Amino acid sequence: MQNFIFYNPVCVHFGKGQIAALTSEIPTQFKVLMTYGGGSIKKNGVYDQVMEALKSHTIVEFPGIEPNPTYETCMKAVEIIRKEGIDYILSVGGGSVLDGSKFMAAAAKHQGEDPWDIVLGKEPVQEAVPLGCVLTLPATGSEMNGNSVISRSSTGQKRAFGSSRVMPQFSILDPETTFSLPKRQVANGVADAYTHVLEQYLTYDVNTPLQDRWSEGVLLTLIEEGRKTLDDMQDYEARANFMWAATMALNGILAAGVVQDWATHMIGHELTALYGIDHARTLAIVMPSLMEVAKDNKRKKLLQYGSRVFGITEKDGDEDQRVLSAIEKTRQFYESLEIPTRFSAYKDLDIKPDTPQIVAKRLSDQGLTALGEKGDITPEKVEEILALCA
Amino acid sequence: MQNFIFYNPVCVHFGKGQIAALTSEIPTQFKVLMTYGGGSIKKNGVYDQVMEALKSHTIVEFPGIEPNPTYETCMKAVEIIRKEGIDYILSVGGGSVLDGSKFMAAAAKHQGEDPWDIVLGKEPVQEAVPLGCVLTLPATGSEMNGNSVISRSSTGQKRAFGSSRVMPQFSILDPETTFSLPKRQVANGVADAYTHVLEQYLTYDVNTPLQDRWSEGVLLTLIEEGRKTLDDMQDYEARANFMWAATMALNGILAAGVVQDWATHMIGHELTALYGIDHARTLAIVMPSLMEVAKDNKRKKLLQYGSRVFGITEKDGDEDQRVLSAIEKTRQFYESLEIPTRFSAYKDLDIKPDTPQIVAKRLSDQGLTALGEKGDITPEKVEEILALCA
Numbered sequence: 011m012q013n014f015i016f017y018n019p020v021c022v023h024f025g026k027g028q029i030a031a032l033t034s035e036i037p038t039q040f041k042v043l044m045t046y047g048g049g050s051i052k053k054n055g056v057y058d059q060v061m062e063a064l065k066s067h068t069i070v071e072f073p074g075i076e077p078n079p080t081y082e083t084c085m086k087a088v089e090i091i092r093k094e095g096i097d098y099i100l101s102v103g104g105g106s107v108l109d110g111s112k113f114m115a116a117a118a119k120h121q122g123e124d125p126w127d128i129v130l131g132k133e134p135v136q137e138a139v140p141l142g143c144v145l146t147l148p149a150t151g152s153e154m155n156g157n158s159v160i161s162r163s164s165t166g167q168k169r170a171f172g173s174s175r176v177m178p179q180f181s182i183l184d185p186e187t188t189f190s191l192p193k194r195q196v197a198n199g200v201a202d203a204y205t206h207v208l209e210q211y212l213t214y215d216v217n218t219p220l221q222d223r224w225s226e227g228v229l230l231t232l233i234e235e236g237r238k239t240l241d242d243m244q245d246y247e248a249r250a251n252f253m254w255a256a257t258m259a260l261n262g263i264l265a266a267g268v269v270q271d272w273a274t275h276m277i278g279h280e281l282t283a284l285y286g287i288d289h290a291r292t293l294a295i296v297m298p299s300l301m302e303v304a305k306d307n308k309r310k311k312l313l314q315y316g317s318r319v320f321g322i323t324e325k326d327g328d329e330d331q332r333v334l335s336a337i338e339k340t341r342q343f344y345e346s347l348e349i350p351t352r353f354s355a356y357k358d359l360d361i362k363p364d365t366p367q368i369v370a371k372r373l374s375d376q377g378l379t380a381l382g383e384k385g386d387i388t389p390e391k392v393e394e395i396l397a398l399c400a
Numbered sequence: 401m402q403n404f405i406f407y408n409p410v411c412v413h414f415g416k417g418q419i420a421a422l423t424s425e426i427p428t429q430f431k432v433l434m435t436y437g438g439g440s441i442k443k444n445g446v447y448d449q450v451m452e453a454l455k456s457h458t459i460v461e462f463p464g465i466e467p468n469p470t471y472e473t474c475m476k477a478v479e480i481i482r483k484e485g486i487d488y489i490l491s492v493g494g495g496s497v498l499d500g501s502k503f504m505a506a507a508a509k510h511q512g513e514d515p516w517d518i519v520l521g522k523e524p525v526q527e528a529v530p531l532g533c534v535l536t537l538p539a540t541g542s543e544m545n546g547n548s549v550i551s552r553s554s555t556g557q558k559r560a561f562g563s564s565r566v567m568p569q570f571s572i573l574d575p576e577t578t579f580s581l582p583k584r585q586v587a588n589g590v591a592d593a594y595t596h597v598l599e600q601y602l603t604y605d606v607n608t609p610l611q612d613r614w615s616e617g618v619l620l621t622l623i624e625e626g627r628k629t630l631d632d633m634q635d636y637e638a639r640a641n642f643m644w645a646a647t648m649a650l651n652g653i654l655a656a657g658v659v660q661d662w663a664t665h666m667i668g669h670e671l672t673a674l675y676g677i678d679h680a681r682t683l684a685i686v687m688p689s690l691m692e693v694a695k696d697n698k699r700k701k702l703l704q705y706g707s708r709v710f711g712i713t714e715k716d717g718d719e720d721q722r723v724l725s726a727i728e729k730t731r732q733f734y735e736s737l738e739i740p741t742r743f744s745a746y747k748d749l750d751i752k753p754d755t756p757q758i759v760a761k762r763l764s765d766q767g768l769t770a771l772g773e774k775g776d777i778t779p780e781k782v783e784e785i786l787a788l789c790a
Contacts, residue, residue, distance in 0.1 A: 011415070013414060013416060013418065014412075014415065015411065015412065015414070016411070016412040016414065017411040018408065021406070022404075022407070024401075025401070025402070025404065217637045217641070219620075219621050220621040220648065223614075223621065224614050227610055227613030227617055230613060231609050231610040234609065247401065250401045251401065251608070251609055251610060254610055254657070255610050266414070267414065
């Protein structure tokens with residue numbers, strides 16, 4: 011096991027009716043900026059529940075945070091935070107609203123010239139407006155970590171930053187608030203969470219049996235409960251189990267002491283930036299091909315994953331065959347969520363034949379020339395991976 | 401899944417050389433009370449590492465916290481905390497030192513008449529001296545929770561209390577600091593952690609597949625790595641894996657949304673109070689018999705536990721037989737740690753024949769007449785369980 015620090019002070023309120031906890035979680039004297047997205051919370055009752063819980067608070071609303079939240083939108087909120095003297099940010103929505111809110115929280119307190127430097131990692135977050143979260147879409151894990159992904163419209167960039175200072179102080183997870191989601195978003199959430207686990211688990215072994223079993227536990231839960239929640243979109247138990255699994259998939263506990271990959275995310279972000287493909291879908295496209303290209307590095311874990319998650323045993327072939335079976339089962343899992351894993355299925359997007367070269371160059375331009383757990387996913391390997399995605 | 405709140409802000413520093421993190425974890429201007437036990441930390445180098453890390457701090461030492469820490473000892477520390485104006489408590493040792501330190505932290509700030517009321521649950525912890533921990537014995541999980549068990553010599557009581565206000569702000573877990581432990585203490589630690597998981601897992605099912613798999617992951621890790629760490633007491637990887645599993649066994653994450661038991665602990669505490677049997681050993685004595693008596697309540701989970709942890713399948717008999725096999729395997733596991741699971745093996749302790757009646761009465765006197773996940777472990781059932789321990 012590698013040395014590590016684990017710190018996660020997010021207070022999670024989980025279950026039916028938990029939005030009422032807002033009343034005591036945010037001090038009454040605080041002026042609250044309530045951030046949300048396209049307004050679905052006004053249709054599914056979440057907005058009303060939040061307003062009821064915060065009826066003694068002063069609230070300023072900031073709607074309109076888009077999927078893949080942009081620097082440009084967030085900076086408008088930063089102006090309001092400063093002008094209105096906002097004390098607290100309450101993010102009501104999915105991972106995009108929360109990621110945007112994390113960036114505003116840091117940007118509003120930023121002392122340097124351009125808060126974009128935070129996203130670029132040039133300047134650490136020194137201070138942030140405190141924030142809390144009502145989560146309405148299980149997927150990104152943002153509700154229990156300090157990570158955020160922000161896009162910049164003017165330059166077409168999509169970048170991630172992280173700081174414990176932008177962890178939500180609390181996150182409210184009521185599975186019922188997610189019942190009105192479109193099936194596609196739920197499926198994306200399952201795929202997103204699943205891939206988060208693979209990024210932390212499917213690398214090389216440093217003797218972490220507990221972390222491995224917990225990762226496998228999340229994967230199995232996502233496979234089993236993910237199916238159930240898509241088959242019956244109003245099944246509370248299945249949705250609750252999926253929601254908790256998605257949170258656990260990226261709250262740091264699976265990463266403690268292990269070696270991580272994240273190349274699939276880096277490549278995927280570029281596909282979203284270029285073609286607007288849903289984040290989770292980019293992961294489902296890239297991951298199987300990355301597993302294929304990196305299968306020697308990941309060999310031991312691929313065999314363990316195949317065995318423990320998919321029940322692939324020695325009866326199913328020699329080691330090489332079992333590795334390929336584990337990769338194929340992964341592709342089938344994404345496809346079972348009705349998420350196509352090949353560019354050819356995304357016909358309406360006009361994906362350019364030289365996409366592998368374009369993405370490799372975009373990553374190189376960011377200095378990302380040594381991705382993956384061994385740093386051997388070079389621009390050439392990125393091209394190779396994306397060529398396999400055709 | 402049941403509704404729940406999960407909150408665990410303990411910052412864990414895990415790995416070789418992590419004691420050095422003390423320097424930055426405790427502000428230099430703080431006056432620190434360093435609590436420890438019988439002085440083993442002076443022989444194994446931990447004391448020196450702590451002193452080196454805190455060489456710019458003002459330290460007051462409070463040695464002599466006993467196993468099963470007493471109210472009487474802790475109250476001496478409380479006097480010092482008040483008289484010396486202590487700002488921070490640093491617990492250096494195992495769960496007993498830490499449990500004692502948690503009580504002092506709360507007692508020193510207690511406004512009421514007798515701080516024992518905190519332990520009795522009559523008064524909540526309103527405030528506590530901040531504390532941190534250097535853990536030298538993996539077992540109790542106290543390093544990542546707000547629980548504490550305190551004994552009172554004058555009355556022969558042993559009681560547990562809990563509050564998030566006495567959670568350590570940080571805990572330093574360096575597996576190397578545990579290499580000098582006697583084998584018996586390591587074995588006890590494995591049994592203790594194992595039983596913590598069973599108390600949270602082996603109840604009735606409320607549809608929590610992820611929590612179940614994580615519990616099973618900890619159990620399997622304790623079985624596998626527990627064996628390894630006892631067979632080679634200097635194997636860093638095995639000790640690290642055991643240490644992390646013991647922490648995860650009782651930091652609240654396995655308990656999220658599930659139904660819990662804890663009757664084995666309540667009964668076990670009385671055996672320690674009566675006969676001084678090591679805490680973990682009382683659990684190993686009580687648990688198999690409790691499983692037997694409560695097997696109908698726990699039936700579904702016993703079958704799942706037998707299957708996933710011990711590989712007991714339909715080939716091994718009908719359901720009744722598989723339930724009994726799972727219980728027998730549990731007993732064998734404790735015995736494999738050289739922990740006897742029957743009173744008859746504790747010959748030197750003069751265990752009275754009417755122990756079942758004595759313990760049942762002691763629990764009744766505390767109002768504990770409805771233990772277990774269904775509240776149906778009555779005093780009569782306690783007698784029945786302990787009669788089976790003969």
